[in-house]
Amino acid sequence: DSSGMESLDYEVIENYAYREEQERREKLFVVYQVVLKWFVALLIGIGTGFAAIFINISVENFAGWKFALTFAIIQKSYFAGFLVYILFNLALAFSSVYIITQFAPAAAGSGIPEIKGYLNGVDIHGILLLRTLFGKIFGSIGSVGGGLALGKEGPLVHTGACIASLLGQGGSTKYHLSSRWLQVFNNDRDRRDLVTCGCAAGVAAAFRAPVGGVLFALEEVTSWWRSHLMWRVFFTSAVVAVVVRTAMGWCKSGKCGHFGAGGFIIWDISDGQEDYSFAELLPMAVIGVIGGLLGALFNQLTLYITYWRRNYLHKKGMRVKIIEVCLVSVITSAISFGLPLLTKCSPCPESEASSGIECPNPPGVYGNYVNFKCHNEKEYNDLATIFFNTQDDAIRNLFSAKTIREFSAQSLLTFLVMFYTLAVVTFGTAVPAGQFVPGIMIGSTYGRLVGMFVVKFYKKMNIEEGTYALLGAASFLGGSMRMTVSLCVIMVEITNNLKFLPLIMLVLLISKAVGDVFNEGLYEEQARLRGIPLLESRPKYQMRNMMAKEACGYRKVVSLPRVIKVGDLVSILRSNEHNGFPVIDHTRSGETLVSGLMLRSHLLVLLQSKIDFQHSPLPSDSKGGSFLVRHTNSEFVKPVSTKGMSLDDIHLSDDDLEMYIDLAPFLNPSPYIVPEDMSLTKVYNLFRQLGLRHVFVVPRPSHIIGLITRKDLLIED
Amino acid sequence: DSSGMESLDYEVIENYAYREEQERREKLFVVYQVVLKWFVALLIGIGTGFAAIFINISVENFAGWKFALTFAIIQKSYFAGFLVYILFNLALAFSSVYIITQFAPAAAGSGIPEIKGYLNGVDIHGILLLRTLFGKIFGSIGSVGGGLALGKEGPLVHTGACIASLLGQGGSTKYHLSSRWLQVFNNDRDRRDLVTCGCAAGVAAAFRAPVGGVLFALEEVTSWWRSHLMWRVFFTSAVVAVVVRTAMGWCKSGKCGHFGAGGFIIWDISDGQEDYSFAELLPMAVIGVIGGLLGALFNQLTLYITYWRRNYLHKKGMRVKIIEVCLVSVITSAISFGLPLLTKCSPCPESEASSGIECPNPPGVYGNYVNFKCHNEKEYNDLATIFFNTQDDAIRNLFSAKTIREFSAQSLLTFLVMFYTLAVVTFGTAVPAGQFVPGIMIGSTYGRLVGMFVVKFYKKMNIEEGTYALLGAASFLGGSMRMTVSLCVIMVEITNNLKFLPLIMLVLLISKAVGDVFNEGLYEEQARLRGIPLLESRPKYQMRNMMAKEACGYRKVVSLPRVIKVGDLVSILRSNEHNGFPVIDHTRSGETLVSGLMLRSHLLVLLQSKIDFQHSPLPSDSKGGSFLVRHTNSEFVKPVSTKGMSLDDIHLSDDDLEMYIDLAPFLNPSPYIVPEDMSLTKVYNLFRQLGLRHVFVVPRPSHIIGLITRKDLLIED
Ligand SMILES: Nc1ncnc2c1ncn2[C@@H]1O[C@H](COP(=O)(O)OP(=O)(O)OP(=O)(O)O)[C@@H](O)[C@H]1O
Ligand SMILES: Nc1ncnc2c1ncn2[C@@H]1O[C@H](COP(=O)(O)OP(=O)(O)OP(=O)(O)O)[C@@H](O)[C@H]1O
Ligand SMILES: [Mg+2]
Ligand SMILES: [Mg+2]
Known part of the structure; x- marks a missing residue:
């Protein structure tokens, strides 16, 4: 059931390549990063605004022609009108379902549960692709224009999210721009922030309700919220409002056919009841x-x-x-006529x-x-x-x-x-x-x-x-x-x-x-x-009486040594479906030491590139603790909502399998850890609040190096 | 500078007493808990609504009399009017500053920075007391009625927060109700939630803007937000709106003197500009x-x-x-007249x-x-x-x-x-x-x-x-x-x-x-x-290159053994000002093991009650791992924004000092831990997102017991 899904990670993987990159970065890069984030937010607003206008114009015009035609015909024959009406609707509904089933199956439905899942940390394959975006736009024109009992608002939220995600990775996965420009968004956290902006933009465009959009994104879809994100989301919504309002002003003069009659407010009832008792x-x-x-x-x-x-x-x-769908369309038309x-x-x-x-x-x-x-x-x-x-x-x-x-x-x-x-x-x-x-x-x-x-x-x-x-x-x-x-x-x-x-x-x-x-x-x-494993904000009541080690089920941990033979690595990867592997190292004195977490997707990148293979089974940093960095950080980034690489796509010769690889530069050196007897409530809070993917359960520490309190974290710039 | 402040803790201290209590609790208790939370939210709404109405009526009437009188007098003599106006204002301003300086120094200013600090995890002494509440209400009547260049909205937020906090602990600290009824709110987390509701209620009452109140609490004052809290805050705001609206309806007929002229909307400008180019x-x-x-x-x-x-x-x-204040009042009056x-x-x-x-x-x-x-x-x-x-x-x-x-x-x-x-x-x-x-x-x-x-x-x-x-x-x-x-x-x-x-x-x-x-x-x-150490939502940039152990400054950790002589405990407590102490135990085989964290405030409770003192220096649970519970969980609760007990208030005889005490039942057995070389960014996120007070920095684990992923946390009820 959970195939086609993968967890996301809010954690930044601070491996060697990342740290090198951080150190090389100048102050100016931070400025560039901020500017780019705002620029992309602007683009999301504009894009979603135009998508909404396009859908609206199309739907209103199809519906307008349909009713105008039918009303013209029924002046003569109700039966002929009935037929025309049914066929018109059927054609639109058929076009919609055809697009969805043939090209973009992930675009069916409202998409809000999937986006909610994405923002909760579950990436469902296909939901944020370019084809899904097109499927959503054209599909909802057909289904809404065809008079089915459904709306275009949910799909617009999904549309906004798709636009945001695609902009964040510089276009579709297949044809994407040089990612050098967009290195800013090469972690799950920034991408999620963009998708949040996209959701808000979708609602803002659908209902022409900018503040409502911000709040919808906040209350309903996101699971993590930071106050500086709020401001960016707010900005995106404001852009949408301006775009939509401008387009509507332009349409008012009749340039958009049947669309453009109403004002910015969809259902203005300012002359409603004055007072109530x-x-x-x-x-x-x-x-x-x-x-x-x-x-x-x-x-x-x-x-x-x-x-x-x-x-x-x-x-x-x-x-x-x-x-x-055709049947439903005919029934709907028949009943409504x-x-x-x-x-x-x-x-x-x-x-x-x-x-x-x-x-x-x-x-x-x-x-x-x-x-x-x-x-x-x-x-x-x-x-x-x-x-x-x-x-x-x-x-x-x-x-x-x-x-x-x-x-x-x-x-x-x-x-x-x-x-x-x-x-x-x-x-x-x-x-x-x-x-x-x-x-x-x-x-x-x-x-x-x-x-x-x-x-x-x-x-x-x-x-x-x-x-x-x-x-x-x-x-x-x-x-x-x-x-x-x-x-x-x-x-x-x-x-x-x-x-x-x-x-x-x-x-x-x-x-x-x-x-x-x-x-x-x-x-x-x-x-x-749909089997989307959402984590609620509150832990379940019975977790209070459970311990961390109970939750991980006393299973034997599949771990990797620091320097591993490529053949062994391949067989370990084949033997299970886990996505994260602890890496265990040995100190000089022969004791074991957990040195970090290695992700399957990163291992696959290493296996495919092969440039890190070495002949010796010894660690590669013998000269002073620094590694040769042969990868940029962005090579390890997986495109959003695609399957990603599979082990079967990688061809390794027998010679390759005899080589070794040192994982130390590529692993996440400090994943979050919890002691084995911590209550599951606390583990849950850690996992959920920080948006994690893997947490290590370790024995109780034998001694303590220090305490961190609020005072230690108050560092001035 | 930071005296008079103490950190709060979002963490639930799962000591033995707490776990015992949890196990004894029936399903019905959860229902009671939920009902009580909503009931208190209702009371907060009503209380804040009435406070706002009271302030409004008083201010409007004082100001009304003042202007009516002055206008009546200036028909004859501008100079006499001027004098009356100045004296009237001076009297009000003086009453305000007198109340504040004599009875409620913590009620000066707007109070929003302090409340913001409280919700960020810093408890400033005095800000949420009953006297502060009264000082705030009567003080702001004086200062606003006296025509100073300030408003009553900030103080109303503080008022709402005070009301919420006081309701949560069943009245003032001195005369509070049997806490048995309110055991629900005996941890910092629930109290903070109440204060959040109070803030929202304050804004909702001040501006008659219920949704604005919710958003103000969300965007400006709180640091942690959970979506189910949103609903409670929303409810509180709605209650305020109903209360204020009803009271205003009642006042409309002239029963409240000068107050009650306007509608629910403070500055209605519905006939403003229609369109803009x-x-x-x-x-x-x-x-x-x-x-x-x-x-x-x-x-x-x-x-x-x-x-x-x-x-x-x-x-x-x-x-x-x-x-x-008197000087400022006279100058203000002179200029405005x-x-x-x-x-x-x-x-x-x-x-x-x-x-x-x-x-x-x-x-x-x-x-x-x-x-x-x-x-x-x-x-x-x-x-x-x-x-x-x-x-x-x-x-x-x-x-x-x-x-x-x-x-x-x-x-x-x-x-x-x-x-x-x-x-x-x-x-x-x-x-x-x-x-x-x-x-x-x-x-x-x-x-x-x-x-x-x-x-x-x-x-x-x-x-x-x-x-x-x-x-x-x-x-x-x-x-x-x-x-x-x-x-x-x-x-x-x-x-x-x-x-x-x-x-x-x-x-x-x-x-x-x-x-x-x-x-x-x-x-x-x-x-x-004011020296309120707010933790921002984002870690500082330079934390990326720092490690956890650097932050805690290579200081020697002051820790306690599991069974400690009372005399030693007292001298350790006297020797420093730390509020949390790691407790170190020994296994049978003689190895050390970190068994948890003991808070100073809990130690003081134990020292005062004396009932846990024992003669033997051996652990007290030799019979099967269970302890005699002599304390209820609520005994350990510290009242909000008071100094709390001090070591000097506790009188211990020489015999007492020779006794021993076993800390195992009272310590927090699993505080969050981080490995020593984790980057400070990650530690910061942990600390800030979970609202912690103490984090243990420990050595890298030697082996790993298990991994927790999303799947392990998806437990069905
Ligand atoms: N390396 C590992 N060794 C042993 N058990 C593991 C390992 N990784 C995960 N598990 C356990 O296997 C079960 C299934 O987890 P799964 O393999 O799906 O995790 P994942 O794929 O790494 O993460 P996700 O599915 O969230 O992306 C979980 O109960 C988890 O505790
Ligand atoms: N038990 C301890 N042993 C050694 N150092 C400590 C201990 N507790 C805190 N520290 C360190 O002392 C410094 C001052 O912390 P402080 O004593 O104010 O913490 P606290 O009072 O326990 O927490 P808070 O002030 O946040 O309520 C910090 O840098 C902290 O790392
Ligand atoms: Mg998996
Ligand atoms: Mg302190």
Whole structure:
């Protein structure tokens, strides 16, 4: 299960080559390093901003053409319109699933669990490659444009992360730039920082919510956070906001087709409910509870379905995946076209002039108060305005204030049940799929339902159903994804209404608490299912009574001597799958001494280059403790999310196998160590907080050389 | 210098008593623990909310009476008004400094550097006591009500922290509740979490900005952050928001005197500038640069002044401190009354009807467009509206939109210079003092000045000076405090205008970058000056080339044998000031073995209780490895920010000194260890990330027992 995954390491491997390099570096290099980091952050912002704009323009235009065409045709024949609609959607969905299955399998799904895993220290093969980036961009254009019950926000986070990772290593692994320029980013730690920036940029671009992006990266995806990283992430988000805003300003004049109508704020509801009374807190709490329940149910259902898909359906090959998506697409199209057809139309509200809303909309135009198969002139089809519409517009209609009683309870309920089912079924198909927008759709539907009841029962007050829809959306997302602060800020930023902040906080607290009773958050559950071994921030309770040596299972340690015969090394490497090997040396007096840790990937580099092979079985530093450095540090760097070298790719002659190699210059001389009887809680904290990959369990020390306290670490520049 | 300070420890001391307690605990205890943590978070929110409301009501009423009285008197005699005004202010300032110097010296200043130190692992005596809490509350009522150039926001953060700490230990140290109920919080880690909640609550209450509070706690004050803590902090902030909002609703009907006029948003500028063009980005960047320069200058000047005060002025005793504050108060009053008197009045703007602003205000009422010593009927004194006013109202006037050309450049410049000087001089006097509101005043003044120039030069556009004032405020705070995300959110939350978010981000980035060229942030500088040894999140560059054993200075380690004679123990404790001692044991075969770390405070508890003394010099566990537990874990807990026990308080008879004590049950059996040649960078990361107090430097291990990898830590419940 964990094949295709590898752990990452926050630790800097301070081997001889690294230390040599450090010493050779001038002060100017530090400046260069800082400048480059900021420059790459700028590029990440610009890149993600453009990717988001490109996806948005494409999706809006495909959807726009589709609805315009369908509406034009249904003026004559509903059946022909139906066919065109289904085929249009099918073509888009097919293109999406085709791209994914043929070129970029790692781009399926939302990608957030994988990125979360990456930032927690697990590198899953394929997730940060160039092909995944393209698959994600074009795939999500197809899947979102094709009207499936999924969103483009999750994929945008993945897109941002891919862009960041690729920029950090100077392009794709195959065709990458001279890495001399980017030597700054040749350790896992700097790369992770870049990916964190990328995530934030993705959210900032998706929701046009820069602060929300920073907080999302902080709260939901990263596992390590340093305050100076915060500033860089903040900068990246700000760049995204500027890029997106500029592009939207440019599009406003109609240069981007159907895209560019709205403002920077996606669903502006600044004219929502003005004030709220204490009596309203009860229905709002009810929304929170519903959100918790439905969200937890959503997590559980999608877990079952994904489990089934992974273990039965998707094992049958690519064709099954393609057929599945096509089927889902046809069903979705049929339901979203068919159900509104079967609904009765409602008469237009009378106060049309005051609110500036035309009812019904002129024929051939989609929007609010649409006349869809209505016999009467002054009627509109409420289900069509949310079902037979782009998701963005549907949400806008659901959030809309001053449109009290626009929707009938029956229509909302129908939509809720159908869309919830569709969202569950669509989840886990082989297309890029985000859960934010579907979540907002589901939540705002029941939120508006509750709002309608409140309007009925608390007659006197000035209650806006749209406000309740907003709270519903927050509650469902909270109940499913279990975020708090970031979700709060995102909701405020996408609706541009700060007044609801305390209400959103309340609803989120309740829905998260309710959801937590049943299961973990959506991304954690999915990560677990995919076998991504996330380390939570807290150690498990039973670790208090376990010791370090129990955890490493009394297994015999596979270790290497300092100078080893190449043949022996190869057979040791073949005999197991470990990635780290302790190196044991002997002192002059014959005692053993642990001299460090050697990584498998570094050993492979040495075996392939062969230049360090020597004939003598003696250490190579006999002349004064310094080594000849034949490698630069960057040779040892493994490209992100690729398989890396394998032992089978290396061809060694029989002569080679008889040679020796001295590992001393290449090993990590001081990995972190813990005494054998330390409680596992403490080991866990060490491992998790520092982002380690290997920790040595050693016997209790026999004596102590010194103590380090705060005072010893206060060194002035 | 570092007397009166002690390090804290995030590490849980897993001694025998602790492990016994852990084993005895049932599952239900975990539930109790969680419930109690949330309950205390609720109480912190409520407590801080009420404290904030109390301070606000008091300050607004004192200031209200003062201005009402003065305005009533100046209708007849400006001189009598002047006298009354000065005396009123003097009385308030005197009461403040009297409280501080006599009862709560630790409550002087803003308290944020100290809290930052506490959350970084340094406990400064006195900062979290009950008397400090009262000193802070009443002191800041006096100092803010007395019209000094300082704010109440910093003190509120300290207030929140005090409330949190006191609740966590069940009241003041002297009269505290049975700690049995609060055993949950008997380690430094849980207490620090509470204080983090308290900080967030303080900011949330001060600015009525719940999300800003969470982010402030996260970005500025804490050094360790775990995502599940985020949720608790968020909850506390939400509680504060609800409490404050409810209280304000109650006050609206006039029950709280002069307080309760405004809404939940302090300085609502929702009717600010609608849009901005690219050409405006240049003046905004200029604002950022000015903010960076003036902010850095402010930090530097206050640093010098505080240095001088600490080393010369305040050494001369309390009376000097009191006289100093009184002098500053008189000068402040004289300037704020006198300067407007000397200013020429301006004629009222013509478009009075359209904007709904009356000009001049009716006599005897303070507010905008005030007639202060104007000869003509239709005139107002622009300097008086910002200088001779409460700070909140002054900021409201500076931020106000639709009042173009209300202020003359000359008045603004006068105010800027005078207020900047006053703020610098007031900083560091012995009263509770926040820098947020003065910073906003200074910033919005030059922001508005820049705005006026923009209005002049870019004539065509619809530019609001108030918007520029807001950006100026952000830039000065950014240039001085160097926060980014939290400041951004706070600015948005206090002005209720999301549209400016990207602009605020831009300005903050520039001002922080400019400020960072010159010095560190205000709080870091002040912490350094006060000798609070903050550990930054990044190790220093030269640590890369240092080894662990170099850091601990080749000093001889003072260690203890496992069973020690009481007399020897006392003389060792007397001979040095170390707080931690390695304990060395012997195995059967006679080899030495490091068995753990003993804290001085625990040794003192043992010496005082005497019940563990034994006559035999042999280990006490000869019967099967288990010890008699005569202490509960909570006996070893030291109350927060007190001196703690001293060796001189313990009376030992000569017989006692001849007895022995076995330390094995009480020591921390597995402190973290590092090999002697580990680079100091890595040691620093270990120390800083885990929040440690002592790390053992040991020789390289001779052999290795096992390896721990991610897989070994993935234990299912
Ligand atoms: N050199 C080794 N000798 C003996 N046991 C090892 C060695 N390295 C790891 N182990 C143990 O083998 C088990 C599997 O670990 P694994 O080999 O997957 O580690 P790894 O591949 O080095 O690290 P990761 O999988 O996190 O990248 C773990 O329980 C670990 O304790
Ligand atoms: N038991 C000890 N034996 C020898 N040196 C020590 C011992 N404890 C601390 N030191 C050294 O003494 C110096 C001063 O440390 P200090 O005594 O203040 O530590 P502490 O009081 O235990 O911890 P803190 O001051 O952080 O609370 C440090 O450089 C430290 O390395
Ligand atoms: Mg492995
Ligand atoms: Mg000390």
